[in-house]
Amino acid sequence: MFNSTFNGLQKGNQPIRSSEGTGGTYFMQDSSQEFISVFKPIDEEPNAVNNPHGLAVSPDGEGLKRGTRVGEGALREVAAYILDHPKGGPRNLSSEAIGFAGVPPTVLVRCLHKGFNYSKGYEGSLKNVKIGSLQMFMKNDGSCEDMGPSRFPVEEVHKISVIDLRMANADRHAGNILFRKGEDGQTVLIPIDHGYCLPENFEDCTFDWLYWPQARQPYSLDTIEYINSLDAEQDIALLKFYGWDIPIESARTLRISTMLLKKGVERGLTPFAIGSLMCRENINKESVIEEIVHEAQDSLLPGMSEAAFLEAISEFMDSQLDKLAK
Structure with missing residues (x-):
C-alpha cells in the first residue's frame, strides 16, 4: 500500500480530495491510476488550521466530538487498526492481515504534495510536509446508507458492534460502514473513519447499528470467545509500543468500555443492550455508563489510585448489569 501510493505520486498522479466529510480526505492512486489508499492529514481535520471546508479553528483544541482533540484523528485511525486483532491475537503492524472487525490496514505517514490544502499557500519546503493516516482503499459497492440494514448478515453487524463498543466510537453512522458482495454472494461490512474513537469521555458515543434488528440478536459463541480474549492493559501497552502514549483519559475509556463489553456478554446481553448503556437517549440525559x-x-476519597477507581467502576457496573440481566 505505502510503496504503491509513493509510486503513484512519483508517476504524477494527483491526490483527489473527497467532496464528502468535514475534513481533508484524499484518494491516492497507484501508478496505473487505480485508487490504492486514503490519506487524512492531521492539519486538515475539522477545526484544524488547514481544514479545506472553512471550519473555524478550535479555540480550545477540542474536536467536533466531545472528548476528542484536534490533530489526534490520525492516531485514532491507526489505533483502531492496531487494536482490531485477528482471532489469533495481535498482528505485526507490518502485516496487512485483516482483523476481526475488518478495519482496513492503516499507518501513520508523512507526505509532501502541492495537491493538499495549504491555507497560506504551498512553498514546496519541508514545513509543508503533512502528517496523517494512510489507509488501504477498500473496493466496495457503497455504504450502508445505500441499502436497508435487514440485508446485512448478523455476524457482520456484530463484528462492527464489537470494535465500536471497545473503542467507545463517537462517530459510527451508516455512511462510514462500507459493504461489498463477497465471492460467495454474502454481504461483507467494512468499518472506516475511526478518528473519533477512544474519546476522553463517553458523552458523544453513537452507534447507528444500535437500531438495526441484528443488534437485538445474541452474540455467537465465536464472537463471545473473541470478546473474552480482549485485554485492555495489553492493548494500551501495544499502542505505546507502536508510538502512541495514549492519554490517561482515553486509556481509562478503553479500560471501562472493554470491561462493559466483557461483563455484558458474560450475562448474555445483546449488542443492543450493551450499546444502550453506552449511548445517551438524548443529548441532555447522561448514559448509564456516564452515571x-x-x-x-x-465514592472515592481524594488521592485514591486508578486501580481503586476502576474497582469502584466494576462494582457499580455489576450492580447495573445484574438488574438488566434479570
Missing part, C-alpha cells in the same frame, strides 16, 4: 463513572468518582 456509573460519576458514581465511582463520588
Whole structure:
C-alpha cells in the first residue's frame, strides 16, 4: 500500500480530495491510476488550521466530538487498526492481515504534495510536509446508507458492534460502514473513519447499528470467545509500543468500555443492550455508563489510585448489569 501510493505520486498522479466529510480526505492512486489508499492529514481535520471546508479553528483544541482533540484523528485511525486483532491475537503492524472487525490496514505517514490544502499557500519546503493516516482503499459497492440494514448478515453487524463498543466510537453512522458482495454472494461490512474513537469521555458515543434488528440478536459463541480474549492493559501497552502514549483519559475509556463489553456478554446481553448503556437517549440525559463513572468518582476519597477507581467502576457496573440481566 505505502510503496504503491509513493509510486503513484512519483508517476504524477494527483491526490483527489473527497467532496464528502468535514475534513481533508484524499484518494491516492497507484501508478496505473487505480485508487490504492486514503490519506487524512492531521492539519486538515475539522477545526484544524488547514481544514479545506472553512471550519473555524478550535479555540480550545477540542474536536467536533466531545472528548476528542484536534490533530489526534490520525492516531485514532491507526489505533483502531492496531487494536482490531485477528482471532489469533495481535498482528505485526507490518502485516496487512485483516482483523476481526475488518478495519482496513492503516499507518501513520508523512507526505509532501502541492495537491493538499495549504491555507497560506504551498512553498514546496519541508514545513509543508503533512502528517496523517494512510489507509488501504477498500473496493466496495457503497455504504450502508445505500441499502436497508435487514440485508446485512448478523455476524457482520456484530463484528462492527464489537470494535465500536471497545473503542467507545463517537462517530459510527451508516455512511462510514462500507459493504461489498463477497465471492460467495454474502454481504461483507467494512468499518472506516475511526478518528473519533477512544474519546476522553463517553458523552458523544453513537452507534447507528444500535437500531438495526441484528443488534437485538445474541452474540455467537465465536464472537463471545473473541470478546473474552480482549485485554485492555495489553492493548494500551501495544499502542505505546507502536508510538502512541495514549492519554490517561482515553486509556481509562478503553479500560471501562472493554470491561462493559466483557461483563455484558458474560450475562448474555445483546449488542443492543450493551450499546444502550453506552449511548445517551438524548443529548441532555447522561448514559448509564456516564452515571456509573460519576458514581465511582463520588465514592472515592481524594488521592485514591486508578486501580481503586476502576474497582469502584466494576462494582457499580455489576450492580447495573445484574438488574438488566434479570
